[in-house]
Amino acid sequence: MSTLAVKRIRLALNLASADKPVDMLTGGQPHHWVNNDLQIEVTAIEGDIKDESSQVLDISSVASLTIQVRDSVGGDLVFPEKTVSALNLDNAVTRETLLDGTKQHCTFTFTHEETDVDLNDAVRVDLVWAIKAVTNDTVPKEITWGVGLLTIENDGYGAGSAPAPNDPNYLTSSQTQAQIEAFAGRIWDQDAQAWRQQQVKNGQIILGSIIS
Numbered sequence: 178m179s180t181l182a183v184k185r186i187r188l189a190l191n192l193a194s195a196d197k198p199v200d201m202l203t204g205g206q207p208h209h210w211v212n213n214d215l216q217i218e219v220t221a222i223e224g225d226i227k228d229e230s231s232q233v234l235d236i237s238s239v240a241s242l243t244i245q246v247r248d249s250v251g252g253d254l255v256f257p258e259k260t261v262s263a264l265n266l267d268n269a270v271t272r273e274t275l276l277d278g279t280k281q282h283c284t285f286t287f288t289h290e291e292t293d294v295d296l297n298d299a300v301r302v303d304l305v306w307a308i309k310a311v312t313n314d315t316v317p318k319e320i321t322w323g324v325g326l327l328t329i330e331n332d333g334y335g336a337g338s339a340p341a342p343n344d345p346n347y348l349t350s351s352q353t354q355a356q357i358e359a360f361a362g363r364i365w366d367q368d369a370q371a372w373r374q375q376q377v378k379n380g381q382i383i384l385g386s387i388i389s
Contacts, residue, residue, distance in 0.1 A: 190323035301330035
C-alpha cells in the first residue's frame with residue numbers, strides 16, 4: 178500500500194530538447210494546488226525517456242542547480258528561487274531508478290506557504306519554470322536544464338471568517354433562535370398577503386385566523 182506523501186512532480190529533462198517536459202507521474206503538464214507543499218524531482222538525461230537507449234547524464238561537473246518559477250517568461254518570481262548545491266545532488270541515478278521513482282539528481286522543495294499564490298480571482302494559471310545548472314569549472318558555465326509550464330490551481334479550500342459584530346446581513350445564534358420561535362406555528366397566506374396561525378391535524382395543515 179502506498180503512503181500518503183507530499184505532492185511530487187517528477188521531471189526527466191532531455192537537455193538536447195526544447196520541448197516542454199511532462200510530469201513522469203501523470204504524463205501531462207505539471208500541475209499543483211495553491212497552498213500545498215510541493216516536491217519537484219529532476220534528472221538530466223540524454224534522449225527521450227520513453228526510448229530504452231536514453232541515458233542518465235553524469236552530473237559530477239555540476240556545482241549547483243537552481244529553479245525559478247515566474248508568472249511569465251522573464252516576469253516576476255512567484256515561488257521563491259531555490260538553489261541546491263553539489264553536496265545535496267545525487268549522481269548515482271540510473272535509468273532504472275529514475276523510472277521506478279526512487280532516485281533523482283535533485284529535489285526542490287516548497288512549503289505550502291511558498292506556493293500560496295494569489296491567482297487574482299482566476300481558478301488556475303500557467304506559471305513558467307526554468308532550471309539552470311552552474312558547473313564547477315575554473316570558469317563556471319551556466320547550462321539550462323529545462324524550461325516548462327506549471328499549472329497552479331485554486332482548490333477552493335479556505336478558512337472562512339466570522340461576520341463583524343452587528344453586521345445587519347447576519348444574525349447571531351440567539352437572534353436566529355428567536356426568529357425561529359417567533360415564526361413557529363405561522364404560515365404565509367399568499368392570497369391574503371398575511372400570516373395565519375397554523376395547526377397540523379391528521380397530517381394536514383389547517384389555516385387559522387390572520388395574525389395582526
